[in-house]
Amino acid sequence: MEPPEVATELYVLLSAILFILGTLGVLLRRNAILIFMSVELMLNAANLALAAFARQWGTLDGQLLVFFVMTIAAAEVAVGLALIVAIFRTKKSTDIDDLHLFKN
Template sequence: MTTHYLVLSALLFAIGGIGVLVRRNAIVVFMCVELMLNACNLAFVTFARQHGNLDGQLIAFFVMVVAAAEVVIGLAIIVMIFRTRRSASVDDANLLKY
């Protein structure tokens, strides 16, 4: 019964993961990360339903809170990078290396 939800969740997670790996634009990468997080949320809620307890739903709220906080910080960083480097490509921000 819940298999469809889980399949959807897995699909969304895969799309998000592939997006993170292949896209260069930081905003898009960021959105893909959100997509992965929400895929996880879907899986949590599904399992909560399946097992009939509220733990998964609770975790989903936590994830949302963390995601919101992450968006605030992450977008601020991206804006700052864009202002200094005139580019939002993650491949251009590669100064921290060997």
């Protein structure tokens, strides 16, 4: 088999960049919905790496893992958005810094 034109390393590097961008979103943004979107971005970055390794190893396991991650992500989004909606009703805000309950 001839080596693929785009090496696996490039995919992994791209995946890392997207992942860290998602991480920055989680850390720096305060809007809960945006944080959620950033988490989705991180998941997609991981998916990309998985698919790349699946091609490299010639087995389908990586792709199946991507499939499962997508499914779980869908469940997570449904529950997470429901939580955001529920919180919004009481706090009238989607800012996660408003969520803290600890008294100093």
